[in-house]
Amino acid sequence: MTIGPATEKLERFRNPDFWHRPANYWFWHRVPTEDEILNQLTTMREAGYGSFQVAVRLSWPLREYLSREYLTAVRTTADTARRLGLRMGIYDDYNWLSGHAGGKTVAGHDSFRESHLFWTASTVADGRAELTVSGIHATDVDWLLAQGAEWVFDGGSPRWADWELQGVFLRSDDGEDQDVTDRATIARSGPDGATVAVELPDAPAGARVAAALSARCVTSRMIDYLEPAAARRFTEVGLQPYVEALSDHIGDTVVYVFFDQPHSCFWDWTERTGTLGSSLMYSTTLRQAADRELDGGWRGILPALVFDDAGKAGARARFFSLYAATATKAFFGTVADWCHEHGLLFSGHEVLAHVGSWDITDVVIADDVRSNFGMDYFAIDAFRDVTAVDARNNDAQLSAKFGDSVARAHGRSGCIVEQYYARVEPGTHFGAGQWELRLSDLRAQAIRHHLLGARQFLEHAFWLTDGDDRDGREALFVNPRFDFPPGMNFEPWFGHHRAFADESAALSQFLDEFEPDTDVALVYPLSTVAGHGPAHPAGAHFAVWAETMARHGVPYRIVDERAVAGSRSDSGRIRIGDASYRCVVLPGVQLTLTEGFGEALVSARAAGVRVVTSGPTLAALDDGGTGEKDSVGARRPAPEDVLELLHGVRGSDMITVTPVDRRTLWTRTGRDRDATLYAAAFNDADTPAHLVVELPEGRWRFSRWTPSTGQVDTRDADRSFVLRVDAQEIVCVSAVRVPENKISLTDGWTLALAGREGVPVSVETPLEEQLPELLDGAVTYVRQVRIPPGNWELVLDGVRDAVEVFADGESAGRAAWLPYRFALDRFAGREVRLEIAVAPSAADRYYQGSPLRGRFSSRSGITRPPRLVRPPTGE
Incomplete structure (x- = not known):
């Protein structure tokens, strides 16, 4: 008999498919020749890649994106990939920032250009107030330098138009807000800002006034992600050309469409106030949705956005819930529908605040990622067929764990992790990348990602060319050499890549053979962050829990508030979605919009589920009484606190x-x-x-x-x-x-103790709980047992004392530590008097009546039924 891995599992492990093999972005800096396409794709295959995506970079002339020459080369690439057995994804845009199609989405459709909401505040003087929005700049584009501005803006600079007053509010002494929009006008507007004049003859001097204005950036190539029509236009001009060029490859060689960080610009300005760190996307669609679904409508929510009031966190959270739903459906929903209509899977990744970190409120591209798609990563993933995330540099980080968690919340598993490298040396620029990357470091990072949830490791990037000898910041991005290096195939170690790729693929396939354990559900505090902003301690608390559990092997999954509200609990487990947990952790969860969330956790605690908190806590859980062992209070936990609070959550039925x-x-x-x-x-x-x-x-x-x-x-x-x-x-x-054949010997045991025999005894309870007198030496468990024919062993699991076993007075062996296994084959086919002599410690004898014993109590004797076990015979 052979007991080991099944043949089909071994075959998958030794020959993983393309989903498990490393993939790459293939950076194109010009149109490749047919020979270059063949040579580089052959190199990819030999290096162990299973798939790739053609990604046009900033060095490519913008006007030539999606040109006939480009699409012809893409077609040749797909033909060649088919012959070589490679698969291909459609990287859906020029450079990155999916949706603009290299500026084609907004060309001739100025209404599709990004619009934003700005706000400003001032005080009343002489019965009037003047409020200004000025100094507007895109913080994300600032980092991309002049060449980035030329990519994002027609003419290389932003210009604003279509200014519209959205609301003006006077703050009274009691904190109430009076809508005074009818007393305000836009006194001046232009390409760089606007000024609002408000007449308030009855208002006291020094009273605070705030105004919200919207405007459209008429030179931006970034689109209005709140409008489905803009997304449809993107599919027409940015995606349809690929389908037409690739035709019979769609759904075969070409498997999916991959989006990359769709977002409008993150705008800041001189007079910004309140808790929001960036402008908000704006459209009439959003305003109308707010009028329908929010208390007080659009005007009613604006004071919560423009004033820095902690008491309005709930209102902000409700707004961001609507904001996220509007944007995700408009863009992701529209593009996903198009993909499915054309036989393509939908994949890609949004902007993640936690890239390179464990903190969900960290800063990478923008100071406040809420202004993009509201940070509702679970909602975004509902539109994907294949989950993807990005990761920065070789630090251990949250990305793969979050990606796998949102995938499993939607009935899938695993994710693609795009791994890129940014330079972090003082005095340089992140776009200069890391040419000093070693393959050993790349390997270690890939392994970490796989263990945390990555199915496919997507390298950023494989390069068509390695640029030229220009140096300095003026060459960033436009010189391929300094466009997020390394180009993997230009590293001297690339000849060793195949060994890394094969190992990565086999590991990924091995991990796909089983469902991960789930001891702990870590709640994603979306409502808290949406309402209170990234300065709230929830992000830091989340980071400690997530990183500590990952580093110390505590199996966990990140869960959505909405899924928790729909959970059910029984017998020490809470069922959330398709998994059950012994423990729920709330890291700084102070606010939730989800009806039934608090009640579900109170019920879980009553059912024996451990509900653990740190930081600010929901009132519903405070009222339920949080025991000391389930919280560290308001302070941020240390790793040792996390491990202590989670001690004992692992089940005995797990490896x-x-x-x-x-x-x-x-x-x-x-x-x-x-x-x-x-x-x-x-x-x-x-x-x-x-x-x-x-x-x-x-x-x-x-x-x-x-x-x-x-x-x-x-x-x-x-x-x-x-x-x-x-x-x-x-x-x-x-x-x-x-x-193995087993016979449990649960009943019929008696005890020989202090010259007495025949005292009934349980083999499931310590002796101290059964005997009125103190133990004063060895005791013997006795029972008649028939040993069946064959090779049998007596196995004792529930004993930690010194033991000797006798059958009809003949010793069968002795042991004082695990494993307690005693061969009985020489007694096979006989009924014997089985005696188990147990020698406990001397604690009862010498500490009797002494205060020196303290609270320590012994647990002596047999506490689990002995078993007769027949080991397997043969291989």
């Missing part, structure tokens, strides 16, 4: 892998439908580690899978054993429970 020295160990554990247990762990250190592998009760056949070679070795295993893992080594294991 665990832990380092003996409590170092960082990136892991994933779980089981498949056949109850095979799996674990993968990465020793992310420069020194060897010893890992303790623990399995549930029973006998196991253990397999060690080696991703770098495809080798799988199988052997018998004890329930607990130690593996030595070299520095930077990945270990993948599976364990199959070996079928």
Whole structure:
């Protein structure tokens, strides 16, 4: 009999498909020749890639994007990829920022250009107030320098028009806001800003006034993401040409459309006030939706946006919920529908505040990502067929874990992780990238991503050319050499890439063989961040929980507030979506808009689920009484707090892998439908580690899978054993429970104690809980047992004392530590008097009546029923 990995699993492990193999952005800086296409795609295949996306970069003349020559080269690329067995995705825009189609979406359609909401404040003097919006600049484009401005704006600079007054409000002494829009006019407007004049003859001097204005950037190539018509135009001019050029490749060689960070510009200005760190996208569609769905309508919500009032957090959160829903449906919904109509999967990634970090409120592109699509990552993912995220540099970070979590919330699993490199050296620029990248560092980052949830590692990037010898900031982006390097194929180590690619693919495939364990549900505090902004401590609290659990092997998933509200709890577990958890963590969750959220957690706690909080807490949970063990209060927890609060949440039916020295160990554990247990762990250190592998009760056949070679070795295993893992080594294991005949010996036991025999005793409870007198020496459990024919063992799981076993007075062995297994084959076919002599500690004898014992209590004797077990015969 062979008990080990099934043949089909071994085949997948040794020959992973393109979804598990590394992919790349293939940066084009000009039209490649047919020979270049063939040579570079052949190089990709030989280097172990399974797929790629053609990505046109800023060095490519903007006017030539989607030209006949370009589309002809794309067609040749697809033809060649088919012959070589590669797959291809459509990278859907010029450079990045999906939606503008290299400026074609707004060309001849100025109404599709981005519009924004600005606000400003002043005070009343002499019965009037003057409020100004000036100094408007796009903070994201500022970082892209002059060449970035030439890409984003016609003529290289922003110009504003169509100024419209949205609301003006007078703040009274009691904090109430009076709508005084009818007393205001736009006194001046122009391409660089506007001024509002308000006549307030009855207002006291010094009273505060705020105004909100909208305007359209008439030179921007960025689109109005709130309007479905703009998204439809994008599909017509930006995506339809690919379908027409690629025709029979669609749905075969060409599998999906990939969007990359769609967002309008992040605008700041001199007079910005309030809690929002950037302008908001604006459209009449949004205003009409607010009038329909928000209390007080559009005008009613504006004071919560323009004034810095903590008491209006709930109103802001409700606005951002509507804002996110309007934008995601308008853009992602429209493009997803188009993809499905044309037989293409929809993938890509939005702007993530936590790129390169664990903090969901961190700053990467903008100071306040709420102004993009409201940070509702779960809602965005509902439109995708393949989840994708991006990651920056080689720091351990949240991206893959969040990507996998939102995918699983929608019935999928895994994600694509786009890995790019930005320079962080003082005095330089992020676009200069990291030519000093080593393959060993790239490998380590890929492994971390895989263990946290990545199915495919997408490299940024494989290059058509490596640019020229120009240097300095004036060459950034337009000189390929300094456009987010490295170009992987121009690194001297690229000849070693195949070994990395094969290992990455095999690891990814191994991880796909099982469902990950889910001990902890980490709540994404979207409403809190939406209402209070990125300065709220929820982001920092979330980061500590997420990173600590990831580093120390606590299986968790990030969950949406809405899914928690729809949960059900019973017998110490809470069911959220398709997974159940023993613990729910609320990191700074102070606000929720979801009806039933607090009640669901109160019910969970009543059902025995551990509900853990840190930072500001929902009133509903405060009222329920948070015990000391379930909270660290308002302070941000330290990693040791996290581990202490989560102590004991792991179930006894799971496989665990832990380092003996409590170092960082990136892991994933779980089981498949056949109850095979799996674990993968990465020793992310420069020194060897010893890992303790623990399995549930029973006998196991253990397999060690080696991703770098495809080798799988199988052997018998004890329930607990130690593996030595070299520095930077990945270990993948599976364990199959070996079928064994078992006879549980639960009833009929008596105790021989102090010269007395025949005292009934339970083998499921410590002796101290059964005997009125103190233990004063060895005791013996006695029972008549028939040993069936064959090779049988007596197995004792629930004892930790010194033991000797006798059958009809003949010793069958002795043991004082695990494993307690005693061969009974020489007694097979007989009924015997089975005696288990247990020698406990001397605690009861010597501490009797002494206060020196303290609170310590012994647990002696047998606490789980003994078993007769017939081990497997043969291989």
